[in-house]
Amino acid sequence: MKLKIILGLIICGLIFFGTFLFSQQEVVLTIREGVPAISLALPPFIHESSSSSAKQAAETIHQVLMDDLRYSRVFQLVPKEHLNYIRPLDPKQIFFKDWESIQTRILVVGEISLSQNKVVFEVKVYDVKSERMILGKRYQVEPDLFRLVAHRVADELMKLYGEKPFFTTKIVFVSNRDGNDELYMMDYDGANQTRLTFNKWRDYMPAWSPDQRAIVFTSYRAGNPDLYILYPYEGKLVPVSTKGTNFSGAFSPDGKKLAFCSSRDGNSEIYVANADGSNVRRITFNSAIDTAPSWSPTGREIAFTSDRTGTPQIYLMDAEGGNVRKVSFGGDYLDSPVWSPDGERIVFVSRVNNFFDLYILNLKTNKITKLTETNARNESPSWSPDGRHLVFSSNMSGTIQIYSIDYDGSNLRCLTSQGENKLPNWTN
Amino acid sequence: MKKVLVFLVVILLILSFSTSCKKKVKEVPPPPPAPQAVEQPKVEKVEEPVVKEPVLSEEEIFLKKSLEEINQTKPLAMIFFDYDKYNIREDAVPVLEANASWLKKFPTTKVLIEGHCDERGTEEYNLALGEKRAKSTMDYLVSLGIPAERIRIISYGKSQPLDPGHDEAAWAKNRRAQFLIIEK
Numbered sequence: 001m002k003l004k005i006i007l008g009l010i011i012c013g014l015i016f017f018g019t020f021l022f023s024q025q026e027v028v029l030t031i032r033e034g035v036p037a038i039s040l041a042l043p044p045f046i047h048e049s050s051s052s053s054a055k056q057a058a059e060t061i062h063q064v065l066m067d068d069l070r071y072s073r074v075f076q077l078v079p080k081e082h083l084n085y086i087r088p089l090d091p092k093q094i095f096f097k098d099w100e101s102i103q104t105r106i107l108v109v110g111e112i113s114l115s116q117n118k119v120v121f122e123v124k125v126y127d128v129k130s131e132r133m134i135l136g137k138r139y140q141v142e143p144d145l146f147r148l149v150a151h152r153v154a155d156e157l158m159k160l161y162g163e164k165p166f167f168t169t170k171i172v173f174v175s176n177r178d179g180n181d182e183l184y185m186m187d188y189d190g191a192n193q194t195r196l197t198f199n200k201w202r203d204y205m206p207a208w209s210p211d212q213r214a215i216v217f218t219s220y221r222a223g224n225p226d227l228y229i230l231y232p233y234e235g236k237l238v239p240v241s242t243k244g245t246n247f248s249g250a251f252s253p254d255g256k257k258l259a260f261c262s263s264r265d266g267n268s269e270i271y272v273a274n275a276d277g278s279n280v281r282r283i284t285f286n287s288a289i290d291t292a293p294s295w296s297p298t299g300r301e302i303a304f305t306s307d308r309t310g311t312p313q314i315y316l317m318d319a320e321g322g323n324v325r326k327v328s329f330g331g332d333y334l335d336s337p338v339w340s341p342d343g344e345r346i347v348f349v350s351r352v353n354n355f356f357d358l359y360i361l362n363l364k365t366n367k368i369t370k371l372t373e374t375n376a377r378n379e380s381p382s383w384s385p386d387g388r389h390l391v392f393s394s395n396m397s398g399t400i401q402i403y404s405i406d407y408d409g410s411n412l413r414c415l416t417s418q419g420e421n422k423l424p425n426w427t428n
Numbered sequence: 429m430k431k432v433l434v435f436l437v438v439i440l441l442i443l444s445f446s447t448s449c450k451k452k453v454k455e456v457p458p459p460p461p462a463p464q465a466v467e468q469p470k471v472e473k474v475e476e477p478v479v480k481e482p483v484l485s486e487e488e489i490f491l492k493k494s495l496e497e498i499n500q501t502k503p504l505a506m507i508f509f510d511y512d513k514y515n516i517r518e519d520a521v522p523v524l525e526a527n528a529s530w531l532k533k534f535p536t537t538k539v540l541i542e543g544h545c546d547e548r549g550t551e552e553y554n555l556a557l558g559e560k561r562a563k564s565t566m567d568y569l570v571s572l573g574i575p576a577e578r579i580r581i582i583s584y585g586k587s588q589p590l591d592p593g594h595d596e597a598a599w600a601k602n603r604r605a606q607f608l609i610i611e612k
């Protein structure tokens with residue numbers, strides 16, 4: 001009991017400390033990168049009956065959860081072979097010392113049972129050292145939602161350790177698989193690709209609202225590149241800006257404002273409106289191209305591209321348009337700046353010798369690191385909600401597809417294959 | 429004298445008798461009836477006078493065509509741009525002058541100028557660049573006396589390449605402003 005209270009206090013403290021750090025925005029990454037991954041054991045899920053549906057549920061959910069945790073960079077899975085060195089898992093009597101002996105800090109125990117032919121999935125998460133259950137969940141789940149329930153558990157684990165959960169978030173993107181450019185969305189791992197728009201005109205450059213209930217995008221459906229907001233779960237579509245060329249929509253991190261690019265006054269400028277598209281205000285005044293606005297996590301600043309010096313370069317400004325300063329030097333074509341969720345880094349695209357690669361500018365150290373190296377066109381980067389991963393589009397395989405990569409350049413994987421797929425957006 | 433007269437009369441009688449006798453002999457086989465050709469009705473050619481159209485003026489020909497037909501003949505030639513640039517190149521000037529005089533010849537037409545880019549650029553910047561190209565093309569036509577109300581512009585960024593290739597020749601073709609007649 002006492003232990004539980006102490007543990008609770010520690011977790012509260014961690015969460016409080018975490019939020020405090022987040023608001024300070026500079027230190028978070030340094031600490032994260034210093035912390036070794038949490039060692040977690042995920043033995044195969046137990047299924048009481050010999051029914052094939054229970055077996056299938058146990059295997060699918062286990063596999064998806066394992067993939068999530070591997071992807072996380074937060075947890076380190078205890079190798080499967082190590083489980084052979086200890087007594088087999090009995091959920092009624094867990095020998096925590098066994099698990100400690102194979103360097104397990106967290107033990108995840110899953111059980112599948114059938115109740116009136118419905119699959120019931122129960123998961124218990126133990127802190128091995130304290131021998132305490134720190135999370136218990138029970139889900140009734142239909143077969144087509146096995147993946148989702150695994151992602152939910154992964155999210156719960158992320159939350160336990162003060163990390164931003166993202167396994168149930170969606171990536172919105174553009175695909176021509178059905179004939180012309182339309183909006184689609186998919187899970188972070190590329191599963192469940194779902195079409196969102198249905199017309200013969202080009203819909204593109206989508207971006208989520210922070211709660212992933214709204215998508216701002218550009219559509220030619222009325223014969224002009226206009227800006228719209230789509231509410232995919234309400235079946236609602238609202239036009240926002242319909243004069244001139246309107247694109248590069250980006251919701252602010254608090255979801256209250258919308259930045260976008262428009263030539264409504266004759267030249268590509270950046271505007272800020274309320275999230276519903278009302279109260280449009282212009283914030284750049286320059287005869288050059290100003291485009292690609294991206295909010296800082298605090299919502300107080302906006303990164304953008306401008307060719308006011310002759311070539312496209314990356315700039316920062318206050319959200320009201322003042323205090324403009326250039327932060328890129330050296331390249332002759334830089335675009336698509338996207339602020340990381342921790343506020344410390346900006347990913348952008350730079351062209352060198354006709355190759356387009358992603359680079360990360362660390363605002364604190366002013367150092368630039370190259371993220372991709374593929375002799376191709378890597379474009380349209382977007383951060384995962386926790387800032388450890390990115391998605392982008394690339395023609396490295398010949399056709400344009402969407403890829404995921406970790407912040408340090410590792411773990412490159414392709415998420416799409418049907419038609420050409422581009423302009424992924426995960427968060428703003 | 430009397431004798432002479434009688435002699436003459438007798439001679440004449442004999443002569444006339446002999447000729448009539450000859451005729452009688454010849455008429456014995458009656459001639460076969462002639463073929464009926466003469467009785468056929470005349471063949472009439474059915475005809476109506478053809479309406480001959482008067483020679484149309486160029487404008488009348490133009491107005492008869494649909495917008496689609498007009499655009500198929502590509503009356504306004506496209507112009508090309510340098511990489512990352514949207515200024516009107518020198519080689520585009522005569523093209524735009526020809527386009528302007530066509531637009532002056534058909535003063536009721538309205539035109540859409542589409543700005544396009546090659547693939548070597550980001551989506552956002554290319555959309556803005558395509559618009560700049562359309563805009564500078566429009567400004568040039570306006571400077572040649574075409575009213576701005578007759579011109580609309582649109583940018584397609586890099587999404588509608590003319591040449592799907594990935595080399596300089598393809599890129600050069602794709603960095604363009606092209607014209608579409610949208611009203612006549």
